[in-house]
Amino acid sequence: MRSIWKGAITFGLVNVPVKVYSATEDHDIALHQVHDKDGGRIRYQRRCEVCHRVVDYEHIDRAYDDGERTVVLTEDDLKTLPEERSREIDVLEFVPSDQLDPIMFDRSYFLEPDGSSAKAYVLLRRTLEATERTAIVHFSLRQKTRLGALRVRGKTLMLQSLLWDDEVREADFPALKAGIRVTEKELSLSANLVESLSEDFAPADFGDDYQRELQTLIDAKLKEGESVDTDATFGDDDSDAGSGKGEGEVIDLMDALRQSVDRTRAAKTKKKA
Structure with a gap:
């Protein structure tokens, strides 16, 4: 596995350097679309609606449209945001593990101790096991601020991103x-x-x-x-x-x-x- 991110778990004065790995992978067979008449490959192009040219990813920025005006945000603009620069998995609180509703779980990541000593990592893992608690954390990954649950899986610490409360719908049937x-x-x-x-x-x-x-x-x-x-x-x-x-x-x-x-x-x- 290749790590996708490096950072540190922080709570109080404790700092636990870690590497982050995707915990799951997709095994679905990849299919593409073809023309039923001749089997020709169907491709989607990133075409500019102004100059009508196909645009490479390196020349694509993001933008916000409020219906009347458009604000363009470049990669440099996004990198100025404090949250994007943060490399900390900041522990906010420790909660009873059974209080977490599985509907809130999003993506899962394995955390590996990063450094010559894994003692702080093991100490945190064993403390979570002994207290039967999960750490609620705040972190940033791939240009998005996230809420997460830091819990134990075997001998490994696992980070699971959580949906924000307003992202979970109410079932009113x-x-x-x-x-x-x-x-x-x-x-x-x-x-x-x-x-x-x-x-x-x-x-x-x-x-x-x-x-x-x-x-x-x-x-x-x-x-x-x-x-x-x-x-x-x-x-x-x-x-x-x-x-x-x-x-x-x-x-x-x-x-x-x-x-x-x-x-x-x-x-x-x-x-x-």
Whole structure:
């Protein structure tokens, strides 16, 4: 991995130099657009609306438009902002970890100790573990001021950028305002279904089926010289998908819960056998 940023965690008089790394990566297969008539590549150009020329990135500035006037901001202008020059991950407060709503989490970054001694890094990590707290921090990255959560993941400190409070929408759905009665029997059956599906979460047990099937399709087309039939690639499908079975069928909630519990239990029994 290559670090994307260097800085220091600061709280009180403590300074912890760190390197920042992206914690996640995208494995989606990259596709581009082509003309369906001749397969020609479709490209988007950065064309100036005044001189009508295609413009390179190095000659592109940013601008703010208020509807009547436009203010152009150059790279030099943006570099004069104090926040952009800051290389500190400033701890604002330490909060109970369970108070953070996952909806606020944005991007994740690993922090590596930068320097000859990692003692301050390890001390902070162990303190967060012992107190079961997360540090709320303020930092700047890629021309944007950010709020972040500094927490522990294994032996590593992880920084997760947080959405600002006004970036999280309120869910106000009329259907949930009406008084909906749930019986104790329904609740009990629902709890049984949850119990029957309860497992310890193992991320490695799950994969992106769409990307795997897409790669299979691409490989088949390459092997067959672009003249393969999609149905032949994946073989016969014996499922009822698309057959229209069950369309419009309304199942009673209690029956659906009972059937779900029974099927799940049967599947578990078969799996253990």
